[in-house]
Amino acid sequence: MEISPLYHSTRPEGELLPQEDAAFGILESLGIDYDRVSSDPADTMEKCAAVSEVLGVPICKNLFLCNRQKTDFYLLCMGPDKPFHTKDLSHQIGSAQLSFAPEEALWELLHCTPGSASVLGLMNDTEHRVRLLIEREVYEAEYLSCHPCICTSSLKLKTADVLHKFLPHTGHEVTVVNL
DSSP: EEEEEOOSSOOOOSOOOHHHHHHHHHHHHTTTOOOOEBBSSSSHHHHHHHHHHHHSBBEEEEEEEEETTTTOEEEEOTTTTTOHHHHHHHHHHSSOOOOOHHHHHHHHHHOTHHHHHHHOGGGGGOOOOOEEEEEEEHSSSSEEEEEESTTTEEEEEEEHIIIIHHHHHHHHEEEEEEE
16 A cells, blocks of 8 residues: 655645545644645555554544434544444443444535544534544544545544544534443
8 A cells, every 4th residue: 555754734735625625624724733644545444554654643443323213423433453342332322223324424424435434524514413432542542543534644633632622613522432
């Protein structure tokens, strides 16, 4: 897999997809620094592992989930090697029978495609229909790594900037979960 060198607070050159352009725009407007690499599509955790080595921090596994009725939506940010058991998570958040949300809902609510779900997609959830869940180790880590709503770029952000600048801007709160 081809991976670029590390860039500091520099968006990719050329024309960007609208959702990627918006992600970089919001980081710039909020004064959030980041390290970035560009790569071939890193749309699986195996491909993300190679990108993580260049960034120096593991890329979060982001799961877009919903309840059985598809009325409640959740974005779960967790460590790449953490096991995910729906029963354990369902109990913690008071929701029964979680499953993966449909691709259409991922696009409608976060403007992300499969393999590119990201906490940055919450900027598009203006109706606050998505509840953010962050696994405790990710929440407590110094850095968080994610895609800017497209899986050909990956970012390293200070977790504090995400929690104290980005999320207040979007109006989303965090529920910390233990996996």
